Amino acid sequence: MPGNSFGELFRVTTFGESHGPAIGAIVDGCPAGLKLSEADLQHELDRRKPGQNRYTTARREADEVKILSGVFEGVTTGTPIGLLIENTDQRSKDYSEIKDLFRPGHADYTYHHKYGVRDYRGGGRSSARETAMRVAAGAIAKKLLAQQFGVAFNAGVVQIGPHQTAPEQASFDWQQVRENPLFCPDAGMAEKAGEYLRDLLKQGDSVGARVRLEVTGVPVGLGEPVFDRFDADLAKALMSINAVKAVSIGDGFAVAAQLGSEHRDEISATDGFLSNHAGGVLGGISSGQTVIAEVAFKPTSSITKPGQTIDRFGQQQTVVTRGRHDPCVGIRGVPIVEAMAALVIVDHWLRQRGQNPDPQK
């Protein structure tokens, strides 16, 4: 309830600051009997890890996750799974000069006014470092969903600044996501955007991004009307990721210009749904179609271009964020988007199984 937990039946609670001794999580409610090892989690964590290429921060974290409980003889026991990653590369000294500053676009100002104190080292709790635990927990959710329903997650960067995938592109090339460092489902865009980012790095600036998510294999019937709708919980999950400013389901904002006769997905007795404007959700409940969502990541404010701000004494200051930062945080957002979606789906699956395990056909 106090904000660091997600999910009702499959519940993840995280802790940890960017420059404290460790970050960690408790995954409570995981069904018993799942084969699980640290390697299952590490695989996903490695996708998110910084320092992997020139477009992500040079900070190097081993990000080695340990499972401290809830798994016995290689199998989940139904008891809480404790996860821990020690922080190895902290360099706190980088941050001492900004301890009293409210960096524009950062959480410094709001944390200070909310709590009265804050851990200013590397953003403390507001650092994107926290999302490593989302990815680790999401890896467990993904494994459960893959085994149970064959659920598959595809996410990728479809816009970076002026560069987008072609709008007419009916289906994305999800294989490409694994083959370029921008997690982009379009090799052409990846090349152009890569060039653009290299230029941006020289200027000391950053840029936003749009990430698309497509999830196949989600069973029909997930989601709890009227407030805990599947899409409402997905929106919350995605908006809770650092730097996300917008979430859409299916056709998203484009529906404002659509006609009812155009938007409604008609159904054929032989072919099923004939379109998917709804993005796999009807009345807040999953329809069995591909779940489609998009999110927008803002450009990080951690840039070397000087900016105007105040310190906590109200004095005017100019700030330059040196440290080590991604020019486009949306790129590393891709595995986080998948992880959060997985947490929503697994949670709603258990909720549905609790209330209505065998709905009539």
Place this chain on the structure above:
Amino acid sequence: MPGNSFGELFRVTTFGESHGPAIGAIVDGCPAGLKLSEADLQHELDRRKPGQNRYTTARREADEVKILSGVFEGVTTGTPIGLLIENTDQRSKDYSEIKDLFRPGHADYTYHHKYGVRDYRGGGRSSARETAMRVAAGAIAKKLLAQQFGVAFNAGVVQIGPHQTAPEQASFDWQQVRENPLFCPDAGMAEKAGEYLRDLLKQGDSVGARVRLEVTGVPVGLGEPVFDRFDADLAKALMSINAVKAVSIGDGFAVAAQLGSEHRDEISATDGFLSNHAGGVLGGISSGQTVIAEVAFKPTSSITKPGQTIDRFGQQQTVVTRGRHDPCVGIRGVPIVEAMAALVIVDHWLRQRGQNPDPQK
């Protein structure tokens, strides 16, 4: 937890189907000592009420709300507030012919597969009728917030199909919202969109809409990192409204094309924040700036243009939804958007007061 409750400390739980005897809600956690009467709620309900003009359904509901508990001698007592509206104009017979059909774009299909049974009269629980209780509960939240902080809500329709407010419009004319039946903050757009809708009604079609929300007076410090962020809970609240397909905060999807040096809201010692790209939220916590959000409403699928679908026996069918329906459900969405935002704000205010009532400056 089972989906029909919203909020942690200021918690609203609703019940009721479109064509059952009544709909109702319990508002639990309202602070004691607030002056409250049925008129306070009725005022907001009347804004949402159908049958008010030619652009909304002809169904006529008195929508008279009764307060059954929690208020004594005109003042809230801190105990749960029971709310009830009897359904007076039900006409269930209109719906008998579609009892076995899965209307395209409706929740028929998903409710059927989730629960095995469904109340098909007027959409049952999936009907927008349910939102009346959100508006009633939101009216209590609004009154609390107005008294405590002077929080003011402005929402309006900024797009209907091809008609939008001018993009360069720096500030909307919120007074206009009260003066045209489309809740539009732009008299020019209201006129053109009205003409467009009259035409659409003749064609038996519907159209989507985009609604903008601006909330002033929200205190700094609301929101619980890392999952129950202020913007994450707002996204959930808004996405949980019937027909909403997208939610944005501040500059929304436009941030994908912005530079960090452009997006970050710089701060001046004399003038405070110099811009509001963030929409009043930094790091998931309210910044004290105006909270800005937009949502997209899909066009209702309840139209008289025939559509292809199947029935629950898997047979191909053609469906025409007669009944009485709005050509643009986004219009009546305006007070609902305000209500859901008010519920988020009041809940996070009480949560902040519980944990950190007197943060240091």
Place this chain on the structure above:
Amino acid sequence: MPGNSFGELFRVTTFGESHGPAIGAIVDGCPAGLKLSEADLQHELDRRKPGQNRYTTARREADEVKILSGVFEGVTTGTPIGLLIENTDQRSKDYSEIKDLFRPGHADYTYHHKYGVRDYRGGGRSSARETAMRVAAGAIAKKLLAQQFGVAFNAGVVQIGPHQTAPEQASFDWQQVRENPLFCPDAGMAEKAGEYLRDLLKQGDSVGARVRLEVTGVPVGLGEPVFDRFDADLAKALMSINAVKAVSIGDGFAVAAQLGSEHRDEISATDGFLSNHAGGVLGGISSGQTVIAEVAFKPTSSITKPGQTIDRFGQQQTVVTRGRHDPCVGIRGVPIVEAMAALVIVDHWLRQRGQNPDPQK
């Protein structure tokens, strides 16, 4: 969360004051497909109803419950079940003289200091009238459990003041509970205690009681270690009933004097558990044995013997509670104890089904 809800997946939220227009509840999370009518609820409510015999208050409430939603064509739909009972016999004038008094042993003092205001008519929210909704909701839980597992509830008054069932009594005569007005599983005790109560009524005093509960048919595996144990949630459920001051499971306080070799319930390959000191719970999880609990009800403080107290201005006062009151509130507590136990069991059943539907044997 704000206190008027019970259960996680099968969640009951109640509202209503003793002398307001109505009391009500929302039962959210009930599985779809259960045959349910108002008669199912009324049957249980009638057991709890006041005015049935000389040992319970003369206040006459029809206590006619209406189902307002969640049931369609005689079957639950999986959506929230709205329940309402109108208050018909209120006589508010009886209470005006005590509006500023803190009656000793009542909630007047604490409600006043907690909320600053209170509905003093008949105890307002703190009245036992609130428990009618627990009984109504519990009736739904009981029906589900009876159909699914054949769960059966037996509860009865085993002590009233100096009168107890014989301690050596191995098994209680649960049939007797239906045959005497004291809900006592021992005809002999019922006769003596009846005489005792008639005497007490003449003196204007009241007396406490102890109620025993035995539930058969509870499946093995219910309960969530480590905090939401089956017995912990049962303890909360029972202690939350008005006037309850103690709860025990199995041998209860007697275990403080037992040896380990005496207490542990040994298991036989042919006969199963050879004893039931544990009361059907091991390690916080139901064992499949009969669940056994006892609770103590305090004597009501609503008596005509004068008592010393203060008013809200701090002045010394003498109070006599006239009104209409039970001499032994524990008697009517019997169906409430059953109802709360049923709510705990059904909730933990759904929780277990969500996490571990098919545990290995």
Place this chain on the structure above:
Amino acid sequence: MPGNSFGELFRVTTFGESHGPAIGAIVDGCPAGLKLSEADLQHELDRRKPGQNRYTTARREADEVKILSGVFEGVTTGTPIGLLIENTDQRSKDYSEIKDLFRPGHADYTYHHKYGVRDYRGGGRSSARETAMRVAAGAIAKKLLAQQFGVAFNAGVVQIGPHQTAPEQASFDWQQVRENPLFCPDAGMAEKAGEYLRDLLKQGDSVGARVRLEVTGVPVGLGEPVFDRFDADLAKALMSINAVKAVSIGDGFAVAAQLGSEHRDEISATDGFLSNHAGGVLGGISSGQTVIAEVAFKPTSSITKPGQTIDRFGQQQTVVTRGRHDPCVGIRGVPIVEAMAALVIVDHWLRQRGQNPDPQK
């Protein structure tokens, strides 16, 4: 929600098995600005630590707690506090011979049937080792309550088998609790019970205990009617402790024999409450009087006297629990009882502050 969390606003979630690499907890919702160090927690943990004297298990755990997050420069920041204790003395081999046995009186049987798998080493999750984290979290709660209201906790063992404190004892000698190894508030009883336990150890048996708790300084107004009553949550908290089988508030089960004129605590304008039969709770809300509760601990089933049971293949077996075990687990229960009570009080304080920070007098 899945069972390993406690509290609504001050929320503790724990993980860890007896013989895994570590146990840990996340304390979420702690107000910012509290001075806190590992020493504050260690002090309480040392009271609970095994291996301290001949009456507790010889297992030696350093039980050194580390704070991994949520504290910066010696002060809580309002973000989640991660706690970790590494398990240093595990000796898993002791348990291999009972891996297929359901030890009578243990959770083996129920964990197996609930989850299908279980970590049999030292009881796994059902081990009392889990309670170390309750004590660590409770230490934070205690420090907050002591600073804010001067709340003080006194708990002690008032019965071990046939040995009790004198019933007429009006006030216990809480200083004594710190001076004898049995945490007994009566030197005479401690001596006799000590002799009794030494004898019991020779016999390879165990015994139950009763623990009394008195909390002073609790402010009036804590507790949320009607389900989350202060006493209901306290009952849950205490019943959730391993081996607890009964909980009473104030006069407890004795109220079944009391008259209303005897039980009600009268109030004097000059002296306040004239008695405390209610144990500091009226109508589910704290009254400002001393909170009084008692709990019964069953005798541990981990004894060397042979017992009959079955294994997971249904075969009859005789079991002897060697390992290292306390003859009376109630003794080490004392700091756990205090910790759980502290968690309830701090949580209800924050909840009250959220809803009604300034109730009228």
